[in-house]
Amino acid sequence: MRQKKPDLTFTILLGVLILLGLVVLTSASGPVAYQKFGDSYWYLKHQVLYGLLPGLVLFLLASRIDYRLWRRWSKVLFVIAVTALLLVFVPGLSAEWGTSKSWISLAGLSFQPAEMAKLSTVFFLATLFERQRDREGEVDGSLWPFLAVIGLLAALIMAQPDLGSLSVIIAASFLIYFLAGAPWRHVAGLVAGGLLSIGILVKTAPYRAARLTTFLHPELDPQGIGYHINQAFLAIGSGGLFGVGLGHSRQKYLYLPEVVGDSIFAVLAEELGFIFTLAAIMVIMAFVWRGLTIAKNAPDTFGRLVAVGIIGWVFFQTVFNIGSMVGILPVTGLPLPFVSYGGTALAVLLGAMGVVVNISRQSATRTVRRI
Numbered sequence: 292m293r294q295k296k297p298d299l300t301f302t303i304l305l306g307v308l309i310l311l312g313l314v315v316l317t318s319a320s321g322p323v324a325y326q327k328f329g330d331s332y333w334y335l336k337h338q339v340l341y342g343l344l345p346g347l348v349l350f351l352l353a354s355r356i357d358y359r360l361w362r363r364w365s366k367v368l369f370v371i372a373v374t375a376l377l378l379v380f381v382p383g384l385s386a387e388w389g390t391s392k393s394w395i396s397l398a399g400l401s402f403q404p405a406e407m408a409k410l411s412t413v414f415f416l417a418t419l420f421e422r423q424r425d426r427e428g429e430v431d432g433s434l435w436p437f438l439a440v441i442g443l444l445a446a447l448i449m450a451q452p453d454l455g456s457l458s459v460i461i462a463a464s465f466l467i468y469f470l471a472g473a474p475w476r477h478v479a480g481l482v483a484g485g486l487l488s489i490g491i492l493v494k495t496a497p498y499r500a501a502r503l504t505t506f507l508h509p510e511l512d513p514q515g516i517g518y519h520i521n522q523a524f525l526a527i528g529s530g531g532l533f534g535v536g537l538g539h540s541r542q543k544y545l546y547l548p549e550v551v552g553d554s555i556f557a558v559l560a561e562e563l564g565f566i567f568t569l570a571a572i573m574v575i576m577a578f579v580w581r582g583l584t585i586a587k588n589a590p591d592t593f594g595r596l597v598a599v600g601i602i603g604w605v606f607f608q609t610v611f612n613i614g615s616m617v618g619i620l621p622v623t624g625l626p627l628p629f630v631s632y633g634g635t636a637l638a639v640l641l642g643a644m645g646v647v648v649n650i651s652r653q654s655a656t657r658t659v660r661r662i
């Protein structure tokens with residue numbers, strides 16, 4: 292099939308999010324970058340060099356490669372991702388970030404296998420469910436393979452541990468399964484099983500129980516386990532309607548933990564205020580909505596499920612990040628897509644966006660606007 296031009300609205304919104312991320316990261320990272328490296332622009336330079344530039348290359352390549360090719364390579368990519376998740380436990384290769392052993396360091400470069408797992412899982416499940424539907428007209432028989440995939444990833448990622456990444460993978464995977472036509476009895480069983488698993492995870496790990504207690508009562512230990520969320524509340528509340536001004540955050544001066552990671556939304560809210568922060572969230576939601584429109588207009592089941600999985604990944608990770616900063620969800624340490632620092636996350640995410648753009652190129656409808 293001859294490829295058409297990509298979706299204009301989706302591409303513009305993606306560019307806006309990338310630009311927003313670079314601006315906010317530049318402002319938020321200055322003090323901590325100067326303290327650690329003597330260079331206020333250290334995080335920005337590394338984000339551009341190791342995240343944006345390789346990500347743009349991946350984006351351009353993926354936007355030109357027929358998305359159906361990923362169906363053929365889905366098993367291989369999933370095996371590679373699982374192997375990479377295992378390598379984080381190999382001495383000499385693993386690198387720690389805080390209390391989590393989630394990185395591989397090789398030849399002076401480091402990357403996070405969980406990010407690769409997010410995309411490869413989308414491809415693998417989309418292939419699985421498409422073949423099941425084509426063969427039997429339904430996905431009843433895919434429940435146990437689905438549970439096997441999720442169980443394997445859960446075991447590997449929780450051993451790191453990285454509950455945030457696992458939450459995103461499970462949520463996006465469940466969305467794919469549901470939209471592929473999962474029977475309601477399976478959906479109900481998975482929801483019940485998920486709630487039970489969360490209870491077990493909280494019960495068996497004291498630090499998760501402490502996080503849950505802090506989520507329910509952040510005022511109980513403001514100088515201990517509740518320090519992070521209370522500083523985030525202070526930053527967001529200080530922003531008011533119009534913010535303290537770009538570059539003028541006070542909380543980023545070593546008061547707020549992880550200002551370049553999961554706390555970057557709090558700095559954004561402090562500096563830009565409620566009005567502009569709401570506008571930024573609306574841009575993200577418009578981006579998600581446009582992505583779902585591309586999924587709806589996809590030429591086949593595989594393209595539809597891949598687009599839904601990728602956009603669901605962005606949506607759930609955004610909701611989990613912002614929700615934890617405003618106190619409606621427990622803190623999980625998830626970065627804000629396109630905004631938080633992380634070369635692997637940005638590069639893989641841009642590659643995934645290229646896949647969505649390629650799906651839009653091959654849409655048979657005229658409802659998708661083109662450049």
